[in-house]
Amino acid sequence: MGEVLVLAARGLCGGLFVMAFALIGELVMPKQFAGIFSAAPSVALAGMTITMAVNGAVPVAESAFGMIAGAIALVAYCASAVPLVTRLGATVGTVAALAAWAATATVCRVLLTVVG
Incomplete structure (x- = not known):
């Protein structure tokens, strides 16, 4: 059950980071930079946040x-x-x-x- 909770937390945290970075992407000019602020950094930060909480x-x-x-x-x-x-x-x-x-x-x- 612990693995399921960690997986759910990663998904939730990843979704929140993706939303935050998508918002940053909408605010920056020019719009070509929006991709830089979308998926990769947010997923990396989400994974690292959960890893820090679980494993140190x-x-x-x-x-x-x-x-x-x-x-x-x-x-x-x-x-x-x-x-x-x-x-x-x-x-x-x-x-x-x-x-x-x-x-x-x-x-x-x-x-x-x-x-x-």
């Missing part, structure tokens, strides 16, 4: 480090994808950009683990 700070810190590494890796993927796809074609360029993402995520995760 250590798992939240680990999640935060993973999110930081993933965000840096996503920037590396986006920055490398267009030139690689242009030069190498869609399939090979995408695989190369994905390799850049994986390498960046791995390095960032290791470095953030050492620092944290």
Whole structure:
């Protein structure tokens, strides 16, 4: 029953954060920024809030480090994808950009683990 309550709390908390971030998205100009303030940050914050309440700070810190590494890796993927796809074609360029993402995520995760 405890797992069901945690799952329900995550859903409720996630919904509240999504609504709050959607409101922020409606208030910002230009509207292209609305997506930044919608799903991803709110779901991450909701998950971290419930994890903090149930398991404490250590798992939240680990999640935060993973999110930081993933965000840096996503920037590396986006920055490398267009030139690689242009030069190498869609399939090979995408695989190369994905390799850049994986390498960046791995390095960032290791470095953030050492620092944290």
